[in-house]
Amino acid sequence: MSGAAPMWLMVPVFVLQVAVTVGRWLLVNETPADGLINRALSFSAVCVFAALWDTDLGSDGYPSRVFLVCGVLALASVYGLAELFDGADPAAARRRQWAYDAFAVSGAVLLLLGDGLASPANWWRTLLWVAVFQVPMAAAGVRTMRACLREMPRARSLRERIAYSALLVTAAYWCAAALFATATSILRGVTYPTQWTVTSCLVYLFVTLLTAVPLVRAAGAHSGLDRTGRELRTLHPLWRDLTTAVPEVVLRPPAGRTTEPDSRLYRMVVETRDALQHLRMYMPLDNSGEPSIAAYARQIAQAVDAKAAGATPSAGRAARENRYAGQDLNAELLHLLELARAWPGALSQPARASRR
Structure with a gap:
């Protein structure tokens, strides 16, 4: 599952994600939470496109740089969404997101200094990599799990309980993956991604399908078919x-x-x-x-x-x-x-x- 993802898997995931992203921008874009989901999907779609463009992400070429910058921006959006879901003030969501985006881009630019991803691993690159990738992912997972556990008893329907359960599992995966990657980076030195893995594709596919549920319902309501x-x-x-x-x-x-x-x-x-x-x-x-x-x-x-x-x-x-x-x-x-x-x-x- 950790091997390189084949094209027959990557292409359908990319096409589906683009379709869901465009559809959500058109039909599901009313609240700050909607906007953050759509931002995260947009940046993630660019990441997948970069991986399709050049499957060797470790070459430090233009696709790997795009992958890095859009990846940290997607994570910043996911953390902003998790914070909002966990009860943060929605009136300050935009101001907070500017700060998260600035931190994410600054960290990505520092990683790309010198020889970029081809530079040898050292202590400050390892810490910076953990700070801009693993910490936001783990924090988003913790806040999302906490919000899911709080909201599940209040769910009014089976559909809502299933949605919260699916989101809880996804958030738990984020935490586990972030902790594993952090431990690996500290013990062995930072290892930059060199390929789009099967696991990554399947996780993105699951998240895309999860975010497509409101789109399907909104499309049905918009067309008047239901x-x-x-x-x-x-x-x-x-x-x-x-x-x-x-x-x-x-x-x-x-x-x-x-x-x-x-x-x-x-x-x-x-x-x-x-x-x-x-x-x-x-x-x-x-x-x-x-x-x-x-x-x-x-x-x-x-x-x-x-x-x-x-x-x-x-x-x-x-x-x-x-x-x-x-x-x-x-x-x-x-x-x-x-x-x-x-x-x-x-x-x-x-x-x-x-x-x-």
């Missing part, structure tokens, strides 16, 4: 108009977490419900009994216009009985989907259309 995607597309116009009218109800994505379609749908339901509650203060009085869903949609449209025109809100209107209060999330979602289907008809009313 149920969640269809519900998101149906609800989106109503959610967009109501949260534009009442922007203070908008929730921010959880810091350090990727935003999956199910979470996005839940947020849209909560935000739409809160916007409707706020707009009740602007709804016209209706004593005709329980309105149809189309009439209710028209009342909401009128409330949006009234708020935009600067009408005075009425607490008495907001206090009227809400026939949709107290429903569970699924029932509330079904109601909002029905309302969303009637929403275009409410927007096409002549009196409203003339004001838009």
